[in-house]
Amino acid sequence: MDYLALKSKYALLGRDFLTWLYRRVDETDGQVTEAGKDTEVFFDDALTVVGEGDSPAASTFQGQPQSMKSELRAALRSGKKITRAKLHLIRPDGEWSFVLDTDEWIVRSLKVPNGSLDGSDEEALLLDRLAQLEQLESTLEQMFDAYLKIRVNSKAYQELGESISAWIS
């Protein structure tokens, strides 16, 4: 596989996904059905947008999500896309907070809910943490696959573009 050629060709896929997710979260008030049943998704207090081109300008927003909304929309209107965001996932069994870096799909600083394990059984503790991160990865993949279904369909993707421009204008 020509990894580098594919990577450069589809480099914007992750940014496009986060921009789609931001809009989904905004229009559903966090009840993103694509994330699974009883799961709420929120954008937290840090977010980075990047323009296109060889040396694109980047802007980082920090603060309350509501207060950054208008500036973020202005950045999106100028053609920038979200490349990194702090996200919050709420499920009946706990809350996850993490930063998703979409260019290389790196999950940073994932804080997982404290289980009932007291730390004396190291193996159980490790397996619990691994299970939780796998659960998170699976939720992210579910959302990404939902976006990808639209992304690979010319008609659906064109409609998405139109609805995003209507939402943002």
Place this chain on the structure above:
Amino acid sequence: MGLKTGPMTWRGFQTMNPQIMKELDCTKILGLLEKNAFRNPEVVDGEVESHGFVVFDEILTTEFDANSEKTFVGSYVIFSYRRDRLKLPAAYTRALVKAEEAQAEEKKGSRLSRMERTAIKERIELMLYKKVIPSIQVADVAWSLTDGTVRIFSGSKGVVETCAELIEACFGVDLLPSEPFVRLLDENYDDAKLLKQALPAPIYIPALLNAE
């Protein structure tokens, strides 16, 4: 950053060689980890950095065989990667070299030749490298033997890359980073199709707004 405690940062990779995975058993894995275990840089041979694997969460331990219960956890192989770099304090090194040169010139009674200066510099550097405490970077690795996913827990791009390269060399596998476009390969796209441009052009919001 690590797997054991605190917030976790990781990058995922997919093992591309199911056949090699099938052939790996516990004894082979432990043997290969031990073969690629961390060792201190050989300063006398001019090495100023070194990397290798250590037992999970124990940066000083490389006896994998004796610690197999820490390495095989459920269906995972868990170990740590350690990278050491020796770096001399530049100002201190310069000052020592200068002082040594002055002393040698006084003893000789004339200016030192270029070769003599180089010899002094190398001697001082070797003496300091033997004493200096290395800067140590560590990344935990969790390799799922069920689905072949390798997760490297580190926030440093450089550490993740060198660790992935060492895993590839150690086990003879190819690791594919789990990046967004890789999901397309699971959606019945092969790389030849993807190289030809299988997807519509990405949305560019300013163009859509201007078209309205």
